[in-house]
Amino acid sequence: MVQDISLDVRSNNGDPLQVGAWRYQGDGSGPKVHLQAGVHADEIAGMLVLHLLMQRLQVAQAQGRLRSQVTVVPQANPLGIGQFRQGRLLGRFHDATGHNFNRGFDQSAAQQHPSTNVQEWQKALVQLAADADVMLDLHTDDEALPYLYVHRSFAAQGRELAAAMKMDVAIIWDDGGDGSFEETIIAPWLRKGLSDRNMAATLELRGQGDVGDQLAEQDAQGLYTWLCRCGAIDEALSPEDWPVQTLEMGQMETILAPTPGVLIFEKQLGDPVEEGQRFARILRRPGDPSSEVVLFAEQAGRMVTRYRDRLIGQGMVVAKFTGTRVSRHWHGGLLDPN
Template sequence: MSRQTEEIPLMSPAPGTSRSLIVHRYGAPGTGPKAYIHAALHADEWPSVLTVQKLIPMLDEASERGEILGEIVVLPYANPTGLAQRMGGHVTGRYDYDGSGNFNRNWPDLSQAAAEKLGGSLPEDKTEAVRTVRAALREAAAELPRRTRNQEWRAILLGLSIDADFVLDLHCDSEATLHTYTNVRHKDMVEVLGAELGSPVNLLEVEAGGGAFDEANAKPWWTIGDYLEGGADLPAACFGVTVELRGQADVLEEYAAADAEALYRFLQRQKVIAGDPGPVPTLSNPVSMLDAVDLVRVPRSGIVGYHRDVGDRVAKGEIVATLYDPAAVDPVGARLDLFAGTDGIMFSRFSDKLVEPGDNIAKIAGTESLSYRQAGALLED
């Protein structure tokens, strides 16, 4: 079956303008596992856009060969509103100008709405229970309010993704190595994905908080049990993961091609696509808990000079950057060294070197939980 492409119109933000989503579909619903993949939910993060452009021809060829075993939904860009946010020659793309905030926060939790459609209990057969819950989640997503542009957009994306077995939300960081975020329930799955991608940092959360898109799709599978008899035995049937494809400047042909090939092999391993992906690569580092990530913050404004690069292993107490005060009468005396708070990999740093008080200028993935990192408040805005 050839690829089916649909253009979904969105509310017009103003007379004389229009926006839409492009949705590519492969395979057929109900024939096997479903994978949902989209790029640039944060519309200023473009490595994923190029990666998806590399992935689509591979999926086209697989489709023509009859190798799509399940269903694949691909959005080459997820956020046309953010893509249109140009100010002074720069695309901002992270926050909605309507005041609703970060595009990847506060996604609806459909757990209770879906549970109310299930009559208080689930079938004893787990396969049937999963099928029943997926149907209820689709209904709940279809009933989400669509009064505003933001509500309509969120309802459409969740309607496309909420019944998937695999939800791959492709992002990037400021300056970074490749890394991933997912729930601790999916440790085994993210180890396979991280190994395929060659990701040196893969982060697990118990409760990240913030209502990110991947969590909105995955979380109902372990919270719906709060409302249903027998729900505690429901499997975590959606692997929702945020994949950070390095930094914003890493829109490179070689990276995109390698990442697309890795995602394709992952889909083969999950029996979404036929074929032999070969042996699973070795994961370069053990996974880390998200509450073991040290955030290096600045206490005042200034210019940051880094001593360590992304991907470097650092030791607790090591100087990773120095903050300079251009307004100081004594520039040397005003310098402030910034230290690693844990042993680990400095996997991300802030690309803007002019900083203000409270800015997080680096992230270090360690192995021990840090007391100041609190469950439910682990994501930054």
């Protein structure tokens, strides 16, 4: 039997909302697993991936091959999912408060009586995952290669997961400080001491527009294969060999827009660049050739993400690149401060 364990939360008006959550119960010999998608409500790809994965989990449970308790939250954020403005879903920040939905989970979880509906929702989600041994949080970037973030404690498992998911890059982090869901879940593990079952990662499933059957089937199969490898499912599956570039968070090179304007990329996702090579330009005032600003790569690497729209504001992230040395702009903390 699949257990419906949906969470009750509140909208901005105090009306009842539900976070759909389902639990598959195995024989208890495997690690407890928590999988979720859509904490940033406009990052849709993971919702379809988990929808497809749930069908595989149900078959494994029915056939007696499920070893773990697996909790799946395929659309974790009912607060953000309704924030449509002029035809676009704006689900990264809470409209009423400006709160980034994937920040401050630690503070919300610590409150005995959360003061806002966002904090109530965050605390409920943390409590749902609190007893998990394995936690995977599915996100997407603007436009991106598939990649993941993983704490240094789980770097080896993260590389295996990235290979199973056919991800190009695994980014290792040490200190966050932002109270993301991943950071909040692993904090007690790190305090108490890690077990060999523990693993957590944030998976970036390409870009926000990369939602479709083919990619979702591939990603669902990758997750299923990795769950078999970590002992959650009794099935002999091994991921294909896949080249994964592992690098430190500080080696990621983030390029910000020095001026607003029309953004023209001269390089595609995954393309290599040399230090000092031009990769894009911004036309500040169309009609005025002198207003064009050329953007250059800070160091050798390849383009992992890029801005989705082609009109960019000053200070926005134009693109992120892998690097071979620590970025001169790196001062610790987050890759994405907002």
